[in-house]
Amino acid sequence: SQTIHQWPATLVQPVGSPLSLECTVEGTSNPNLYWYRQAAGRGLQLLFYSIGIDQISSEVPQNLSASRPQDRQFILSSKKLLLSDSGFYLCAWGPSGGNYEQYFGPGTRLTVT
Amino acid sequence: AQSVTQLDSHVSVSEGTPVLLRCNYSSSYSPSLFWYVQHPNKGLQLLLKYTSAATLVKGINGFEAEFKKSETSFHLTKPSAHMSDAAEYFCVVSVGGPYNTDKLIFGTGTRLQVFP
Numbered sequence: 001s002q003t004i005h006q007w008p009a010t011l012v013q014p015v016g017s018p019l020s021l022e023c024t025v026e027g028t029s030n031p032n033l034y035w036y037r038q039a040a041g042r043g044l045q046l047l048f049y050s051i052g053i054d055q056i057s058s059e060v061p062q063n064l065s066a067s068r069p070q071d072r073q074f075i076l077s078s079k080k081l082l083l084s085d086s087g088f089y090l091c092a093w094g095p096s097g098g099n100y101e102q103y104f105g106p107g108t109r110l111t112v113t
Numbered sequence: 114a115q116s117v118t119q120l121d122s123h124v125s126v127s128e129g130t131p132v133l134l135r136c137n138y139s140s141s142y143s144p145s146l147f148w149y150v151q152h153p154n155k156g157l158q159l160l161l162k163y164t165s166a167a168t169l170v171k172g173i174n175g176f177e178a179e180f181k182k183s184e185t186s187f188h189l190t191k192p193s194a195h196m197s198d199a200a201e202y203f204c205v206v207s208v209g210g211p212y213n214t215d216k217l218i219f220g221t222g223t224r225l226q227v228f229p
Binding site: 006032042043044046049059088090092094101102103104105106107109 | 147149154155156157158159162203207215216217219220221222
């Protein structure tokens with residue numbers, strides 16, 4: 001069966017510091033990968049999606065970037081965090097070829113102080 | 114453009130009573146619709162999905178949803194609430210993205226409280 005991991009689970013970082021969140025998927029090959037952000041009391045906003053290694057698409061202009069160095073690894077980064085980057089970050093995977101549903105990881109709670 | 118509207122931000126029920134969480138969708142073609150559940154500080158879990166097969170969809174934990182095209186609705190129901198059902202529920206529509214990706218459009222969520 002497939003599993004998706006995210007780490008760290010929680011993170012407190014000062015404004016201006018760098019960020020690296022990691023997501024890995026097990027039990028599937030060539031998945032579509034997604035990063036979402038959930039601000040407090042709000043729905044989910046798609047940040048990035050990827051169909052393959054080094055193939056990243058950005059949904060919204062922002063202070064963040066994403067990379068996919070391996071088939072089942074997806075990394076969310078920032079060079080300098082802003083207060084507005086605080087939120088709950090969720091990684092998700094979906095089967096390639098468009099099979100509609102996505103499966104989410106446990107999330108990372110980021111607080112920028 | 115595709116969208117979903119969750120009609121209630123909060124729903125409170127007593128344990129053992131029925132649950133109804135309402136969702137209306139907007140789509141120019143037959144949509145793929147989902148319900149996800151999120152417990153506090155956890156990821157999202159897929160409850161059920163509708164992809165143009167049977168209009169009554171059964172999911173996990175006793176939940177089900179009925180797709181009604183005439184009413185553009187996809188309401189989530191459960192006959193008898195359990196304390197463990199207390200969580201945030203999201204109605205979601207899928208819009209096909211480029212390169213066979215699927216962009217999910219989320220509703221704003223309904224927080225379900227279950228009282229003993």
